[in-house]
Amino acid sequence: MKSMLAATLAPASSSRALKDPVCGMTVTTESPHKVDHASRPYWFCSAGCRTRFLTEPQRYVALTAAPAEPMLAAAGTTYTCPM
Numbered sequence: 121m122k123s124m125l126a127a128t129l130a131p132a133s134s135s136r137a138l139k140d141p142v143c144g145m146t147v148t149t150e151s152p153h154k155v156d157h158a159s160r161p162y163w164f165c166s167a168g169c170r171t172r173f174l175t176e177p178q179r180y181v182a183l184t185a186a187p188a189e190p191m192l193a194a195a196g197t198t199y200t201c202p203m
């Protein structure tokens with residue numbers, strides 16, 4: 121009984137934290153709501169988000185694949201006011 125509980129309650133080491141591209145919620149690879157799109161796997165928090173993704177995948181893929189240039193610049197360089 122004890123070992124069974126531990127196995128079901130501690131999946132953190134085997135699952136990765138990911139973002140649901142539709143609603144932005146944190147999901148894991150343990151989620152049953154998964155879609156393979158353009159040879160990449162995507163996970164969702166619910167069947168509703170999965171359906172929304174399948175209706176318009178390019179909309180959500182563009183959001184997650186876009187490079188976060190302003191954030192990278194802010195993290196890699198010391199910000200100084202140009203004025």
Ligand SMILES: [Zn+2]
Nearest residue numbers: 140143165169
């Ligand atoms: Zn969601």
